[in-house]
Amino acid sequence: MPAMTMVQSLNAAIDEALxxxxxxxxxxxxxxxxxGVFGVTRxxxxxxxxxxxxxxxxxxxxxxxxxxxxxxxGLRPIAEIQFADYIFPGFDQVVSELSRxxxxxxxQYTAPLVIRTPCGGGIYGGQTHSxxxxxxFTHIPGVKVAMPSNPYDAKGMLLAAVEDDDPxxxxxxxxxxxxxxxxxxxxxxxxxxxHPRGEVPEGAYTVPLGVGEIVxxxxxxxxxxxxxxVHVANYAAEKTGVDAEVIDLRxxxxxxxxxxxxxxxxxxxxxxxxxxxxxxxxxxxxxxQIQEDCFYSLEAPVLRVTGWDTPYPHAHEWSYFPGPxxxxxxxxxxxxx
Amino acid sequence: MTLVTGTxxxxxxxxxxxxxxxxxxxxxxxxxxxxRKPAVDAPAGEVTDLAYGLVRVLDHNHQAVGPWDPQxxxxxxxxxxxxxxxxxxFDDRMLKMQRTKRLSFYMKSLGEEAVAVAAAxxxxxxxxxxxxxxxxxxxxxxxxxxxxxxxxxxxxxxxxLKGRQxxxxxxxxxxxxxxxSGNLCTQFPQAVGxxxxxxxxxxxxxASSWIGEGSSAEGDFHAAMTLASVxxxxxxxxxxxxxxxxxxxxxxxxxxxxxxxxxxIGYGVPGLRVDGNDFLAVYAATRWAADRARRKIGPTxxxxxxxxxxxxxxxxxxxxxxxxxxWRSWPLGDPIERLKNHLIGHGAWSADxxxxxxxxxxxxxxxxxxxxxxxxxxxxxxxxPTHTMFEDVxxxxxxxxRRQRQDLGV
Ligand SMILES: Cc1ncc(C[n+]2csc(CCOP(=O)(O)OP(=O)(O)O)c2C)c(N)n1
Numbered sequence: 001m002p003a004m005t006m007v008q009s010l011n012a013a014i015d016e017a018l019x020x021x022x023x024x025x026x027x028x029x030x031x032x033x034x035x036g037v038f039g040v041t042r043x044x045x046x047x048x049x050x051x052x053x054x055x056x057x058x059x060x061x062x063x064x065x066x067x068x069x070x071x072x073x074g075l076r077p078i079a080e081i082q083f084a085d086y087i088f089p090g091f092d093q094v095v096s097e098l099s100r101x102x103x104x105x106x107x108q109y110t111a112p113l114v115i116r117t118p119c120g121g122g123i124y125g126g127q128t129h130s131x132x133x134x135x136x137f138t139h140i141p142g143v144k145v146a147m148p149s150n151p152y153d154a155k156g157m158l159l160a161a162v163e164d165d166d167p168x169x170x171x172x173x174x175x176x177x178x179x180x181x182x183x184x185x186x187x188x189x190x191x192x193x194x195h196p197r198g199e200v201p202e203g204a205y206t207v208p209l210g211v212g213e214i215v216x217x218x219x220x221x222x223x224x225x226x227x228x229x230v231h232v233a234n235y236a237a238e239k240t241g242v243d244a245e246v247i248d249l250r251x252x253x254x255x256x257x258x259x260x261x262x263x264x265x266x267x268x269x270x271x272x273x274x275x276x277x278x279x280x281x282x283x284x285x286x287x288x289q290i291q292e293d294c295f296y297s298l299e300a301p302v303l304r305v306t307g308w309d310t311p312y313p314h315a316h317e318w319s320y321f322p323g324p325x326x327x328x329x330x331x332x333x334x335x336x337x
Numbered sequence: 338m339t340l341v342t343g344t345x346x347x348x349x350x351x352x353x354x355x356x357x358x359x360x361x362x363x364x365x366x367x368x369x370x371x372x373r374k375p376a377v378d379a380p381a382g383e384v385t386d387l388a389y390g391l392v393r394v395l396d397h398n399h400q401a402v403g404p405w406d407p408q409x410x411x412x413x414x415x416x417x418x419x420x421x422x423x424x425x426x427f428d429d430r431m432l433k434m435q436r437t438k439r440l441s442f443y444m445k446s447l448g449e450e451a452v453a454v455a456a457a458x459x460x461x462x463x464x465x466x467x468x469x470x471x472x473x474x475x476x477x478x479x480x481x482x483x484x485x486x487x488x489x490x491x492x493x494x495x496x497x498l499k500g501r502q503x504x505x506x507x508x509x510x511x512x513x514x515x516x517x518s519g520n521l522c523t524q525f526p527q528a529v530g531x532x533x534x535x536x537x538x539x540x541x542x543x544a545s546s547w548i549g550e551g552s553s554a555e556g557d558f559h560a561a562m563t564l565a566s567v568x569x570x571x572x573x574x575x576x577x578x579x580x581x582x583x584x585x586x587x588x589x590x591x592x593x594x595x596x597x598x599x600x601x602i603g604y605g606v607p608g609l610r611v612d613g614n615d616f617l618a619v620y621a622a623t624r625w626a627a628d629r630a631r632r633k634i635g636p637t638x639x640x641x642x643x644x645x646x647x648x649x650x651x652x653x654x655x656x657x658x659x660x661x662x663x664w665r666s667w668p669l670g671d672p673i674e675r676l677k678n679h680l681i682g683h684g685a686w687s688a689d690x691x692x693x694x695x696x697x698x699x700x701x702x703x704x705x706x707x708x709x710x711x712x713x714x715x716x717x718x719x720x721x722p723t724h725t726m727f728e729d730v731x732x733x734x735x736x737x738x739r740r741q742r743q744d745l746g747v
Contacts (some may be wrong), residue, residue: 001403032348034584034658057554058521086520090554124441124715126503128519142663231451279737309742314441315492315500315720319745 003193004200007150013158016204027056028080057278060090071111084119085131099142114161118174130312132276137169147171149230150197156207175229182235185321212256218245221269229273236327261293268299269334277307300337304328352375359666364682367396369396370403379630385501388598388608396618399678405621411685421450424474426698435651438488448646451672455619467515467528472670479512481723483705493713519550525561532572544631545573551582554590565636566604571634579645584658598640616676723747
């Protein structure tokens with residue numbers, strides 16, 4: 001199996017989707033000739049033509065609405081929003097239109113649109129290239145929300161998203177694009193080639209939406225994470241020696257409640273992680289559901305480790321990022337509880 | 338379903354790509370002086386031809402000709418030239434420092450120095466500017482300390498933005514310079530709101546804003562134009578058509594079917610196309626639009642026609658999507674060379690003086706850089722104290738932020 005970066009595996013997924021289904025089109029700002037500012041669609045316009053992989057004017061509302069219109073008319077569009085921080089001009093189209101079309105037309109119209117967008121910090125992107133806005137979207141009935149943490153899942157999940165009959169907001173943690181990242185910015189960068197999940201099969205395969213994965217079995221505490229924080233969780237467990245069971249949620253809506261509750265009932269303790277701000281973050285939803293379902297198995301309060309409730313700062317990026325030290329402290333705290 | 342072979346719908350493509358010879362033969366450049374100058378109170382419906390003209394003053398012999406010649410003094414022109422040269426030297430130095438990883442990011446304004454510097458000269462210093470990230474020349478023209486600009490760019494302890502913003506996203510209330518946003522076009526309707534508040538306060542300060550042609554595709558462009566038109570706001574709206582929005586040529590933003598200035602026609606707002614590499618033309622058009630605003634006649638949209646000489650930013654690689662050195666063939670030339678030759682042509686400036694000034698700027702920028710890194714660097718600090726990242730989220734810090742600050746131990 002070839003080793004791939006996440007950029008390459010996403011590219012391979014879009015390539016497979018375009019090759020396998022002539023209803024698939026891909027578009028977004030700088031997506032066509034240039035192949036995207038991160039190179040996720042590189043080479044695809046040349047391969048599939050101007051009308052299958054193309055540039056879109058700088059208008060995120062237009063990109064979402066055009067994708068919706070195309071999807072309603074039978075296509076399977078894959079739209080790119082250049083940075084998740086720039087999705088908000090298109091937010092109304094997601095909240096009021098895309099998410100509800102199946103419901104409000106009683107199933108007569110559906111819009112299986114995939115919106116891919118890079119998210120997360122750790123690249124000195126400042127407050128407009130670092131956001132993790134997933135919770136805004138998990139709050140919208142009618143859209144699925146996914147975030148892979150490695151090249152293998154990225155390809156399989158993106159192909160599953162394209163096949164899915166509902167709209168999917170597909171967040172790509174950009175700090176993981178070119179290598180795994182455990183949250184320590186001072187370590188030399190590592191490559192996906194040396195990570196087991198950097199091996200990506202050729203050809204089409206899917207990783208189903210809605211299914212999490214236990215990436216590190218353990219007995220003392222369940223850590224629920226997604227995206228970059230999965231790697232931080234593993235590293236924190238390793239550093240602290242706490243026997244943590246790390247679950248990569250992979251899909252946030254609908255999330256794998258069976259996997260998480262089974263694990264929490266086993267360990268009796270739980271820490272939930274995300275890079276996004278704390279207040280009304282997706283961790284609040286997870287913690288609430290976990291305490292409802294596992295209350296009598298819990299031996300300590302469910303803890304959250306998250307980004308702070310501030311915009312993502314430029315110079316203080318590493319004080320903002322919920323790195324392995326903060327996660328490690330939470331692991332110890334929950335063990336004492 | 339099978340799609341027909343060939344393109345199913347029109348997707349604009351520029352004629353030229355990497356490896357091709359630059360070719361701007363399709364660009365029509367009207368002669369300098371040809372585009373007429375209407376009275377400032379001319380109704381929008383009577384100036385629609387200007388949306389397809391091109392306000393130009395400097396001709397191919399570097400003479401100032403025609404009705405738009407603003408008749409500036411030599412000293413005013415020399416000041417403008419000097420500021421443009423300083424801006425270019427500043428940009429060059431910052432780019433080099435980004436290459437050595439001292440800055441996380443940078444965006445040059447190469448070839449667009451007149452866009453910002455001439456506009457700043459034509460506006461009053463207390464007019465409010467809502468710039469994008471490529472008008473640093475206007476901030477320099479307003480006398481912002483270069484060291485402070487650098488300290489911001491490296492997020493050190495002297496950064497007036499406390500390390501919160503990406504480089505070049507300056508904010509300087511003292512210079513009536515709004516906080517630059519990374520979110521494209523958001524400043525356009527905000528400038529209209531500011532201008533209306535100025536009217537409300539019976540002030541004669543006006544607002545001016547800049548966006549790129551790529552950004553004009555955003556809904557906020559329509560928001561700004563509608564507001565400006567409905568309330569006849571005292572605002573000068575600049576749409577800088579520098580031909581490229583990262584890798585997308587202007588055709589992908591609507592420039593294939595009409596000029597960008599022509600967008601103003603439907604709003605009943607005068608729209609003028611202006612040679613952005615002609616300091617005198619940018620000055621004169623801005624002045625005309627500012628007079629309209631100040632006399633409460635109404636808003637103006639200026640399409641400033643220019644070319645982005647550099648990469649979009651330090652994260653970009655234009656050799657992947659446009660011919661190398663295309664800028665050198667740009668039919669409207671280099672704004673600095675054109676003004677320099679004009680001044681030399683009538684004996685107010687010389688090549689030697691020019692080189693002396695350029696060398697002084699280079700030296701000044703280098704010295705200022707050394708001083709600036711003495712106050713800290715991005716990588717090593719010192720930065721603003723870490724606890725400051727929890728400040729200014731709200732006027733007063735609520736309990737949850739206080740807890741979070743304590744949690745971080747700062
Ligand atoms: C709302 C939003 N969408 C996308 C981006 C990403 N982006 C940053 S600059 C840019 C191109 C802007 O081009 P243009 O408006 O022509 O200005 P120029 O850079 O050429 O001066 C893009 C797409 C952004 N910053 N904000």
